[in-house]
Amino acid sequence: MFAHLREDIRSIIERDPAARNAWEVFTCYPGFQAIMMHRWAHWCWSKRLRWPGRFISYLARFITGIEIHPGAMIGRRVFIDHGFGVVIGETAVVGDDCTIYQGVTLGGTSLSAGMKRHPTLERGVIIGAGAKVLGSFTVGEYAKVGSNAVLVKPVPAGATAVGNPAHIVEKSDTRGAMFAAYGVTPGGDDPVSKALHKLISHIARQDEQIACMRAAMDAAGVNCAAVPPVDRLDSEQLNKMVE
Structure with a gap:
C-alpha cells in the first residue's frame, strides 16, 4: 500500500x-x-x-x-x-x-x-x-x-x-x-472545421465564377436586370468564425 x-x-x-x-x-x-x-x-x-x-x-x-x-x-x-x-x-x-x-x-x-x-x-x-x-x-x-x-x-x-x-x-x-x-x-x-473551410472556399470560388458569367452576359447585351445582385460571401470572416 x-x-x-x-x-x-x-x-x-x-x-x-x-x-x-x-x-x-x-x-x-x-x-x-x-x-x-x-x-x-x-x-x-x-x-x-x-x-x-x-x-x-x-x-x-x-x-x-x-x-x-x-x-x-x-x-x-x-x-x-x-x-x-x-x-x-x-x-x-x-x-x-x-x-x-x-x-x-x-x-x-x-x-x-x-x-x-x-x-x-x-x-x-x-x-x-x-x-x-x-x-x-x-x-x-x-x-x-x-x-x-x-x-x-x-x-x-x-x-x-x-x-x-x-x-x-x-x-x-x-x-x-x-x-x-x-x-x-x-x-x-478538427475534421468538421476542415470541412467547413473547404465549403467556404468552394462557395467563394462559385461567387467569382457567377460574377464572371454575369459580366460576360452584360457585355453580350443580355439583360440580367430581373435577377437582383446579392452580397458576395466574406470568406475571410467566415473562416475566422470556424477556426
Missing part, C-alpha cells in the same frame, strides 16, 4: 508543475486523498462489506468533492487534478497512468443492475475538465477526451475526441505518446 502511495505522489509531481513536494501532495491534493480513500472503500466492497465501503466513499466525497463508487476499479498512478465535481460510477474501470480533470463524469446510461454500465479507460487516457463519458464502452490507450466533450461511443487508442456529441479529430500512434493537459492536442485539426 505504501509503495502505491509513493508511486501516486511521484506521478502527481511529474504531471503537475505546481506540486512542490510529497508532503504538499499528501496534505493538499484532494485527488490523491480521494484515491487513497477509494482503496479502503474498494477493499471493503471486495470483501462484501457494502455499507462500510459506501460510507468511506461518502466521507471521501464530503472531504474532497470527488465521488468514486467503491465498486469502481482504479489503476495505479491515476491522477485526479483539482478534482472537484468528479463522479466515477460503480462499474467504471480506470487504467494505470490515467489523468482526470475537474468536473468529469464517468457515468452509465443503463438502469440494469449487475451489468457493466460505465466506461473503461485504458492506460494513459486523459479526460479534460467537464467532459462526460457516458456508457459501457472503451476509451483506448493514451486517447484524449477534450474539455466539455460529451462522449457516448468508443475512442480508438491514441485518438483525440472533442465536441458534443464528441467526434474523433486526431488519430496517432500510441508509442511515445506525449502528455497533453486537459486533453488538448497542440495543432490538432
Whole structure:
C-alpha cells in the first residue's frame, strides 16, 4: 500500500508543475486523498462489506468533492487534478497512468443492475475538465477526451475526441505518446472545421465564377436586370468564425 502511495505522489509531481513536494501532495491534493480513500472503500466492497465501503466513499466525497463508487476499479498512478465535481460510477474501470480533470463524469446510461454500465479507460487516457463519458464502452490507450466533450461511443487508442456529441479529430500512434493537459492536442485539426473551410472556399470560388458569367452576359447585351445582385460571401470572416 505504501509503495502505491509513493508511486501516486511521484506521478502527481511529474504531471503537475505546481506540486512542490510529497508532503504538499499528501496534505493538499484532494485527488490523491480521494484515491487513497477509494482503496479502503474498494477493499471493503471486495470483501462484501457494502455499507462500510459506501460510507468511506461518502466521507471521501464530503472531504474532497470527488465521488468514486467503491465498486469502481482504479489503476495505479491515476491522477485526479483539482478534482472537484468528479463522479466515477460503480462499474467504471480506470487504467494505470490515467489523468482526470475537474468536473468529469464517468457515468452509465443503463438502469440494469449487475451489468457493466460505465466506461473503461485504458492506460494513459486523459479526460479534460467537464467532459462526460457516458456508457459501457472503451476509451483506448493514451486517447484524449477534450474539455466539455460529451462522449457516448468508443475512442480508438491514441485518438483525440472533442465536441458534443464528441467526434474523433486526431488519430496517432500510441508509442511515445506525449502528455497533453486537459486533453488538448497542440495543432490538432478538427475534421468538421476542415470541412467547413473547404465549403467556404468552394462557395467563394462559385461567387467569382457567377460574377464572371454575369459580366460576360452584360457585355453580350443580355439583360440580367430581373435577377437582383446579392452580397458576395466574406470568406475571410467566415473562416475566422470556424477556426
